[in-house]
Amino acid sequence: MKLLRNALLETFVAVVDCGGFTDAQFALGITQSAISVRIRDLETALGYRVCERGRGGFRLTERGEIAYAKARDILRSARDFDAELLELRDVTTGDLRIGVVDAINTLADLNFGTVLKTFLDRSNDVRLEIIVASPTELTQRLITGELHVAIAPFRNQVADLTYTKLCQEEHRLYCGRDHPLFDLPHDKIDLDVISGYQICQRSYSMLVSPELQPTDPKAIVANMEAMATLIETGHYLGPLPVHFVESRSQSGKLRELAPNRLHWTSTFYLATRAINLHRRAVELFVEDVLKSRDAHTDR
Amino acid sequence: MKLLRNALLETFVAVVDCGGFTDAQFALGITQSAISVRIRDLETALGYRVCERGRGGFRLTERGEIAYAKARDILRSARDFDAELLELRDVTTGDLRIGVVDAINTLADLNFGTVLKTFLDRSNDVRLEIIVASPTELTQRLITGELHVAIAPFRNQVADLTYTKLCQEEHRLYCGRDHPLFDLPHDKIDLDVISGYQICQRSYSMLVSPELQPTDPKAIVANMEAMATLIETGHYLGPLPVHFVESRSQSGKLRELAPNRLHWTSTFYLATRAINLHRRAVELFVEDVLKSRDAHTDR
DNA sequence: ATGTTTGCATGAAAAAAATTTGTGCAATAT
DNA sequence: ATATTGCACAAATTTTTTTCATGCAAACAT
Numbered sequence: 087m088k089l090l091r092n093a094l095l096e097t098f099v100a101v102v103d104c105g106g107f108t109d110a111q112f113a114l115g116i117t118q119s120a121i122s123v124r125i126r127d128l129e130t131a132l133g134y135r136v137c138e139r140g141r142g143g144f145r146l147t148e149r150g151e152i153a154y155a156k157a158r159d160i161l162r163s164a165r166d167f168d169a170e171l172l173e174l175r176d177v178t179t180g181d182l183r184i185g186v187v188d189a190i191n192t193l194a195d196l197n198f199g200t201v202l203k204t205f206l207d208r209s210n211d212v213r214l215e216i217i218v219a220s221p222t223e224l225t226q227r228l229i230t231g232e233l234h235v236a237i238a239p240f241r242n243q244v245a246d247l248t249y250t251k252l253c254q255e256e257h258r259l260y261c262g263r264d265h266p267l268f269d270l271p272h273d274k275i276d277l278d279v280i281s282g283y284q285i286c287q288r289s290y291s292m293l294v295s296p297e298l299q300p301t302d303p304k305a306i307v308a309n310m311e312a313m314a315t316l317i318e319t320g321h322y323l324g325p326l327p328v329h330f331v332e333s334r335s336q337s338g339k340l341r342e343l344a345p346n347r348l349h350w351t352s353t354f355y356l357a358t359r360a361i362n363l364h365r366r367a368v369e370l371f372v373e374d375v376l377k378s379r380d381a382h383t384d385r
Numbered sequence: 386m387k388l389l390r391n392a393l394l395e396t397f398v399a400v401v402d403c404g405g406f407t408d409a410q411f412a413l414g415i416t417q418s419a420i421s422v423r424i425r426d427l428e429t430a431l432g433y434r435v436c437e438r439g440r441g442g443f444r445l446t447e448r449g450e451i452a453y454a455k456a457r458d459i460l461r462s463a464r465d466f467d468a469e470l471l472e473l474r475d476v477t478t479g480d481l482r483i484g485v486v487d488a489i490n491t492l493a494d495l496n497f498g499t500v501l502k503t504f505l506d507r508s509n510d511v512r513l514e515i516i517v518a519s520p521t522e523l524t525q526r527l528i529t530g531e532l533h534v535a536i537a538p539f540r541n542q543v544a545d546l547t548y549t550k551l552c553q554e555e556h557r558l559y560c561g562r563d564h565p566l567f568d569l570p571h572d573k574i575d576l577d578v579i580s581g582y583q584i585c586q587r588s589y590s591m592l593v594s595p596e597l598q599p600t601d602p603k604a605i606v607a608n609m610e611a612m613a614t615l616i617e618t619g620h621y622l623g624p625l626p627v628h629f630v631e632s633r634s635q636s637g638k639l640r641e642l643a644p645n646r647l648h649w650t651s652t653f654y655l656a657t658r659a660i661n662l663h664r665r666a667v668e669l670f671v672e673d674v675l676k677s678r679d680a681h682t683d684r
Numbered sequence: 685a686t687g688t689t690t691g692c693a694t695g696a697a698a699a700a701a702a703t704t705t706g707t708g709c710a711a712t713a714t
Numbered sequence: 715a716t717a718t719t720g721c722a723c724a725a726a727t728t729t730t731t732t733t734c735a736t737g738c739a740a741a742c743a744t
Contacts, residue, residue: 089430090459092389093702108720120703122722131388133474141711141720149473160389160466167459174448175432245544392731407691419732421693440691440740 089171090164095157097124098136102154106144163231166365173366178210182367185217185224185236189310192333194382195253196237196354201378205371212367220289220308228357234368237375239352249355250372252379257325259285259348260340264320268341275344286316286324314340325350388470389463394456396423397435401453405443462530465664472665477509481666484516484523484535488609491632493681494552495536495653500677504670511666519588519607527656533667536674538651548654549671551678556624558584558647559639563619567640574643585615585623613639624649 097114104110107121114121129135136150146154162181169180182205190198206214217224217233224236228247243249259280261267267275267283286305305322307313310330317324318339331340356375362368396413403409406420413420428434435449445453461480468479481504489497505513516523516532523535527546542548558579560566566574566582585604604621606612609629616623617638630639655674661667 089427090391090394092391095389106720116702117704118721119705119723122720123702126722128388132470133476139721141718144720152473153470156466156469160462163459163462167455170455171431171452174451177432405691415731416733417692418694418734422731425693438692440689440742442741443691 089168092161092164094124094128094131095161097121098128099154099157099161101125101144102137102146102150106139159230166231169365169367178208178212178366178370180212180365180367181215181234182212182365182371183215183217183233183235184371185219185227185233185238187221187224187238188218189327189330190237192329193253193255193327193354194329195379196375197378197382198237201371201374204374204378208370210367210370225357228359231359234362234365235356235358235371235375237354237356240355240357243355243357247357247359249357250376252354252356252375253382254351254353256328257350257352258328258331259323259343260317260326260331261323261343262318262320263339263341265317265323265341267323267343268320272344277344277347280323280343280348284322286313286322288313288325388467391460391463393423393427393430394460396420397427398453398456398460400424400443401436401445401449405438458529465530468664468666477507477511477665477669479511479664479666480514480533481511481664481670482514482516482532482534483670484518484526484532484537486520486523486537487517488626488629489536491628492552492554492626492653493628494678495674496677496681497536500670500673503673503677507669509666509669524656527658530658533661533664534655534657534670534674536653536655539654539656540651542654542656546656546658548656549675551653551655551674552681553650553652555627556649556651557627557630558622558642559616559625559630560622560642561617561619562638562640564616564622564640566622566642567619571643576643576646579622579642579647583621585612585621587612587624 097110100113101107101110101121104113107118107125110121111118125136132149132153134149135147136153137147138145165181172179186198190196202214205212217227219227221238221240224233224238225240225244225247227233228236229244237252239255240249261283265283267279270279284304286307289306289308305316305324307316310326313324313326314330314334316322317326323343326340356372358368358372363372396409399412400406400409400420403412406417406424409420410417424435431448431452433448434446435452436446437444464480471478485497489495501513504511516526518526520537520539523532523537524539524543524546526532527535528543536551538554539548560582564582566578569578583603585606588605588607604615604623606615609625612623612625613629613633615621616625622642625639655671657667657671662671
């Protein structure tokens with residue numbers, strides 16, 4: 087059911103997403119002719135052309151770009167609005183837009199997969215959307231309402247959001263099989279030795295201790311897989327979450343460096359805007375996350 | 386033109402505002418019968434009853450109350466959305482919702498009336514809405530988007546809003562004709578004498594100096610007129626803006642107390658959310674306010 | 685009590701709006 | 715040159731919305 091539907095805007099967004107009228111037919115379930123009329127009506131109402139189309143290809147106009155962005159936003163709000171009104175009865179429905187950082191699957195203490203399963207097992211008709219991004223970006227998207235909840239190691243917490251501590255993640259420094267340090271005895275490896283080599287940085291985190299912070303890192307990655315790949319080249323040292331290394335049974339390909347001295351923990355939080363808790367779907371998901379957390383800490 | 390119109394919700398809100406179907410006919414320009422069908426459709430879509438109606442009177446249900454509040458909010462957003470898209474061509478249109486504190490008309494350095502006149506003289510088709518409330522309330526409404534701009538002596542400024550200094554307002558302490566202090570010579574009046582009498586407080590401001598702050602004030606008002614009225618009873622002393630007293634030619638009815646020692650100034654700011662400046666109407670209004678301010682400070 | 689008025693519901697008819705069908709046109713690909 | 719693709723448009727059709735006419739029940743007046 088759609089309460090705050092709007093054919094014109096939905097058509098516009100669908101057409102842009104499909105890159106033209108022809109494909110949007112199937113997405114919208116109406117004929118190309120109807121689409122043509124709708125876009126014409128939209129443009130008449132707005133008083134300007136939103137896109138160039140025809141055999142020459144499909145392209146948004148300058149104003150069309152702005153209108154598209156705004157239209158997508160308002161349609162998202164409209165979906166959330168619908169969900170809020172519908173959830174006044176007891177059904178759980180609407181969007182649930184979750185943001186996470188990457189490599190969260192193997193975080194045992196969180197057990198993201200199980201949480202999702204628990205949530206979905208209620209057999210509700212929630213439309214799930216999972217976005218992977220950096221903590222900074224997740225914060226931004228929470229504020230704009232693009233996300234309902236996010237799970238990440240939030241370092242700088244903003245006032246508009248509420249954070250709930252979830253679990254710890256342990257990071258250690260690794261090197262690959264081809265790296266000079268791979269076969270060196272433990273007692274020969276100290277901070278001085280390590281700091282002689284290139285360290286690959288995580289773009290959004292400041293995990294590595296200050297003394298190892300290279301002034302001008304030669305490699306920066308925004309993804310855990312990419313970090314592991316770079317380390318495996320043997321050209322870089324780099325920090326990785328322990329659970330990530332173990333789960334990939336890469337133990338043979340990577341070596342921990344100075345495990346006693348070099349390990350950092352980052353704290354994972356669940357973040358959300360208070361207003362989102364009015365949404366039943368959000369409330370239930372948060373409940374599931376916390377239940378999972380407590381199940382782990384109780385042991 | 387309405388782009389993101391929604392007949393069902395608009396009908397619902399209109400019906401609530403009109404207190405029933407019969408009056409809403411004229412507000413909406415459709416027959417009572419059509420309204421009946423629309424409300425029925427809305428309730429079918431939502432799955433619950435939003436209001437009780439009939440000869441017994443009109444009353445929102447519990448869920449209806451919530452739905453009404455949400456519907457009004459989303460319709461407001463929808464109007465703003467329309468305006469944003471329409472203003473991509475060069476017309477200035479849509480809502481302009483301005484918040485001010487009371488007794489702002491006589492604030493000469495601001496000249497609110499002239500600013501409004503300047504704005505309206507552009508003969509645009511902006512729907513103006515002016516809300517009078519306390520600074521705290523104005524701040525709240527700016528954040529929720531209920532207001533686009535506000536002019537008030539904002540004391541605690543929040544991060545989400547941007548403030549621009551406008552002008553100063555001078556306050557002094559006054560007493561009414563029937564007050565014991567009205568005829569006392571100047572040199573007999575000092576802080577000690579004054580603090581022996583009841584002082585009427587402005588509910589939202591902390592203007593009166595700490596030493597005169599009664600621990601348990603006997604009178605609190607949230608309105609300048611009310612403050613003046615109370616002072617005129619002769620039972621209270623109270624602070625008033627100088628321009629306010631002068632403009633009402635109340636000079637004879639009120640007396641300044643210790644004008645040299647007891648005067649406070651509050652600073653007026655223009656506040657807005659950065660996002661609102663995307664609206665042409667808002668941008669132009671802000672421009673007008675600042676132009677008026679500069680015209681005064683230049684002299 | 686009884687009749688009247690008020691406020692809303694409902695079915696049928698009418699009006700309005702949106703969609704499909706069928707076709708044409710222009711730019712591109714073959 | 716011919717076929718194809720992507721869209722526009724007019725007429726016909728379907729769907730939705732509104733009005734009209736009427737009914738009903740609760741409140742009100744007498």
